[in-house]
Amino acid sequence: MKTDILIIGAGPVGMALARALGGNRDAPSPFRITLIDRQPHGAWVKDPRALALAHGSRQLLERLDAWNASAATPIRTIHVSQRGGFGRTLIDARDYAIPALGYVLRYRDLADALDIGLVSETLLSSSVVETIETCATHATATIAGPNGKERITAKLVVHAEGTPADDPNITVRDYGQHAIVCEVTPDTPHSHQAWERFTPDGPLALLPLEKGYAVVFTVPPAKAREILALDDAAFLAVLNRQFSGQLRLTATGPRASFPLALRLRKQLTEPRQVWLGNTAQTLHPVSGQGFNLGLRDAWELAETLLAHGGDDPGHTEPLAAYARRRQTDRLGSAAFTHGIVHLFSNDIPPLNAVRGLGLLALDLVPPLRHFIARRMIWGARAWP
Ligand SMILES: Cc1cc2nc3c(=O)[nH]c(=O)nc-3n(C[C@H](O)[C@H](O)[C@H](O)COP(=O)(O)OP(=O)(O)OC[C@H]3O[C@@H](n4cnc5c(N)ncnc54)[C@H](O)[C@@H]3O)c2cc1C
Structure with a gap:
């Protein structure tokens, strides 16, 4: 052939x-x-x-006539914070005159x-x-x-x-982390807000998907094995602890994990x-x-x-x-x-403070926040 x-x-x-x-x-x-x-x-x-797709990816998929609008949940804001530290920032689609920062879609x-x-x-x-x-x-x-x-x-x-x-031909840097993925249900509507929470084990993302969230929870491999073995109630308790009462998750679907x-x-x-x-x-x-x-x-x-x-x-x-x-x-x-992974995935007290200041700076200095936001919306260069 x-x-x-x-x-x-x-x-x-x-x-x-x-x-x-x-x-x-x-x-x-x-x-x-x-x-x-x-x-x-x-x-x-x-x-x-579930994948978070940038606004720029939606535009490319539309051009390919492959944008699955009915399956996509818009992300309108992203709340970025760290567990056990101060500082937080909010990235908002309205600041960029676009309908959504991105969209969450199942693979x-x-x-x-x-x-x-x-x-x-x-x-x-x-x-x-x-x-x-x-x-x-x-x-x-x-x-x-x-x-x-x-x-x-x-x-x-x-x-x-x-x-x-x-x-x-491939350079490999093992993160010593696994990503646990699943879908969870919150007790209140998500209002199209995504959460990026940095924990000493690794980043934890909650991405709005239909009426619930898609979870990407990164932890060291041994902890991943323990977490995968928990029953649903114990797993939800672990997740809820990460958010220190800022939100409450009440039900979970099956879990899977990926080495990173x-x-x-x-x-x-x-x-x-x-x-x-x-x-x-x-x-x-x-x-x-x-x-x-x-x-x-x-x-x-x-x-x-x-x-x-x-x-x-x-x-x-x-x-x-x-x-x-x-x-x-x-x-x-x-x-x-x-x-990001290296800066945030540890629990060293001076770094906690630096990260807190970094998040505060992102919140107070719009150009810094815009830099991060643009990368999430468009990637490294501007797309039409
Ligand atoms: C936990 C997790 C969360 C993620 N979240 C996001 C996110 O929010 N946003 C985002 O943009 N990305 C995310 N990603 C990354 C995203 O999943 C990948 O970048 C994307 O799937 C890459 O697509 P691909 O087609 O290159 O590879 P794949 O999706 O891996 O597809 C490869 C295809 O090749 C086939 N294949 C493999 N070997 C062979 C072979 N030898 N011969 C023939 N066929 C073969 C496989 O069957 C498969 O169909 C995430 C990844 C993980 C692990």
């Missing part, structure tokens, strides 16, 4: 790229695209994550929206790539799928397989291959940057390849241009999340 672009990984980033490259009635795509995933089609329904609803309209011949499910060989003009991948083995030649192979395994590490790929491209989304950079979930960044990767790669018209998409020049264009955003986002 021959294709122009073979995308490995039909997660939200791989699907977003396929859509962005896919063209429409007015301007058909110059490329033949094949998307493959090792899981059966629709397996994302089991993913327990599965995002994937459903991206999947609609992806033509079925484009997608090979339950298939894995066993080998990839490259030469000057193309790449050849050996695929093992439901119908046995198949060879696909492509001008470009795009890696969007999600969090990568250890590899000499920063994984940064050193080179985004090799001859006839490019990496994007989590496989290029996997970040800590604090402040919800990961998918937002991956979506911008997909958008910029599509823009760069389409700008070269129907020319060879695996040509070195557009790939090098893409890698250059993504550096500031990806390294800036990694530094931002990494910095």
Whole structure:
């Protein structure tokens, strides 16, 4: 089989790229695209994550005709504070003349929206790539799928397989934290306010989702195991203690956990291959940057390849241009999340005071607050 672009990984980033490259009635795509995933089609329904999407991501998804408005809960304010310390700040959408700072969406609803309209011949499910060989003009991948083995030649192979395994091309910084995720119900309406609470164990986020909250609670691995083993009442008591009476959670859904590490790929491209989304950079979930960044990767790669018209998409020049264009955003986002985790995930008294002052400064000095807010709304650069 021959294709122009073979995308490995039909997660939200791989699907977003396929859509962005896919063209429409007015301007058909110059490329033949094949998307493959090792899981059966629709397996994302089991993913327990909810994602906070920036306002800028909503705009990109709208352009891809993949904005799932009915499944998205707007975030109008974000309350940032630390447990056991002073200082707090409030980021408010009204200060930025936008309807919401961001939106919370279940991973599965995002994937459903991206999947609609992806033509079925484009997608090979339950298939894995066993080998990839490259030469000057193309790449050849050996695929093992439901119908046995198949060879696909492509001008470009795009890696969007999600969090990568250890590899000499990847720098890994283990956070010594796991994220526990679940959905909870509060005793009063959330009024579209998200909470980012820094605790000595790690950040805790409550993201408004429908009438409840999606929880991302980061704690050391041993504590994560203990917390996962608690019954619901004891788990809710642990969560409620983190908020020192500022809000009360009364019911919880099932819990799952994810180990957390920063994984940064050193080179985004090799001859006839490019990496994007989590496989290029996997970040800590604090402040919800990961998918937002991956979506911008997909958008910029599509823009760069389409700008070269129907020319060879695996040509070195557009790939090098893409890698250059993504550096500031990806390294800036990694530094931002990494910095926050390190500054806030400890209980050293002098640092407590510094953090309190930092939060107070954010509250009192609008330009600082705007810097943080803009990063959450748009990423590292302004998007139209
Ligand atoms: C607890 C937690 C909370 C998060 N919260 C947020 C948030 O609020 N906001 C945000 O923007 N981001 C958030 N993220 C990050 C976000 O989940 C990721 O950035 C996003 O899922 C990356 O999408 P992706 O398509 O690159 O990878 P994935 O979602 O991992 O998808 C990869 C796809 O590739 C397939 N695949 C894997 N290996 C192969 C293979 N060898 N061959 C074929 N297919 C393969 C998989 O089956 C999967 O379908 C969070 C992450 C975690 C862990």
